[in-house]
Amino acid sequence: MEAGSRLITSTLKEISERYDIPLSTLKLNAKILRELNLISYGTASNPRCAELSDLGRFILDLVKADYLNGVDRLAGSSRMGLRELEARIKALRRVVVVMVADAGSGHLGSSLSAIDIIATLYLARMRHDPGNPGWEERDRFLLGKGHAAPALYAVLAECGYFPRAELSGLRRLGGLLQGHPEARIPGVEVSSGSLGQCLSVANGMALSAKLSGAECRVYVLLGDGELDEGQVWEAAMTAARFGLDNLVVFVDRNGFQLSGPTERVKPLEPLVEKWRAFGWMVLEIDGNSPEEILRALDESDAVEGRPTVILAWTSKGGGLALETAAQAD
Numbered sequence: 001m002e003a004g005s006r007l008i009t010s011t012l013k014e015i016s017e018r019y020d021i022p023l024s025t026l027k028l029n030a031k032i033l034r035e036l037n038l039i040s041y042g043t044a045s046n047p048r049c050a051e052l053s054d055l056g057r058f059i060l061d062l063v064k065a066d067y068l069n070g071v072d073r074l075a076g077s078s079r080m081g082l083r084e085l086e087a088r089i090k091a092l093r094r095v096v097v098v099m100v101a102d103a104g105s106g107h108l109g110s111s112l113s114a115i116d117i118i119a120t121l122y123l124a125r126m127r128h129d130p131g132n133p134g135w136e137e138r139d140r141f142l143l144g145k146g147h148a149a150p151a152l153y154a155v156l157a158e159c160g161y162f163p164r165a166e167l168s169g170l171r172r173l174g175g176l177l178q179g180h181p182e183a184r185i186p187g188v189e190v191s192s193g194s195l196g197q198c199l200s201v202a203n204g205m206a207l208s209a210k211l212s213g214a215e216c217r218v219y220v221l222l223g224d225g226e227l228d229e230g231q232v233w234e235a236a237m238t239a240a241r242f243g244l245d246n247l248v249v250f251v252d253r254n255g256f257q258l259s260g261p262t263e264r265v266k267p268l269e270p271l272v273e274k275w276r277a278f279g280w281m282v283l284e285i286d287g288n289s290p291e292e293i294l295r296a297l298d299e300s301d302a303v304e305g306r307p308t309v310i311l312a313w314t315s316k317g318g319g320l321a322l323e324t325a326a327q328a329d
């Protein structure tokens, strides 16, 4: 808490509004901080103001030092409230539509079904530093379904990995941003687009982090049609074998692949049971709901000894119809 000598109630109200945390929760936390002698307020000499105690100041200095050392580079965005996150994702959807329309080609539906997951990870969850994309301790994100590159590019530009102006050059000859992610692009961990390969790469990253004791987590987004690739299941077995609990896979379960509905092309169900049988913790959510995505990520943080897969039910082109309807109102 940034206590200084501000009124406790106005400080808590401001935090409550900005970060969408109930005031009652904050009040309870303030009481706990006071009991721990980290802050003081409501004293006889100063009945209304909140102040850091010497111990509180000492701990704050330690936290700041940690921050400056790059241990926690979440930036302001990670503490973003849900409403702000949803608003930013809505704006990003528009950016993606314009990018693909300008380019005259690109996988629009695939990008829109995936954007809530990608944006929630980068804007509200992952530890990363756009100013230092190679930061060793960063969390990693790999886009298995590389054809959803417009969504990844929009989010990376939003984070500041490269200028937003690059987005209008999507798929242009000589441009930075081509149809599939390339490792030369700032913020892109691995070139992808050939379906089925990313989980194997992610295994290597997650295993390496475990062996070196690094705190980082590795996130992968796979398409549901991508699960047709046998390599995915080889990699799934490997991840379970090595107990990669620092690895989280999202499956963008939009029900479609290039040539039709997944259940018609090559049935995937029962998918929960399949992943479970491969030794994974399995969660199922609405993948177009940032709130559910964040909740599932919280759950995955607590899983020990095995990797987590989040089967994220989405709609291909998600958000478009809703926005059109809202504008007509």
Ligand SMILES: Cc1ncc(C[n+]2csc(CCOP(=O)(O)OP(=O)(O)O)c2C)c(N)n1
Pocket (backbone or CB within 6 Å): 107, 109, 110, 113, 145, 147, 193, 194, 195, 196, 222, 223, 224, 225, 226, 227, 252, 254, 256, 257, 258, 259, 316
């Ligand atoms: C190895 C490989 N085979 C084929 C393709 C061609 N391809 C591009 S997108 C796509 C469909 C992928 O479907 P899905 O993973 O469900 O993604 P989404 O429905 O979200 O677009 C295919 C087959 C490819 N990129 N890589």
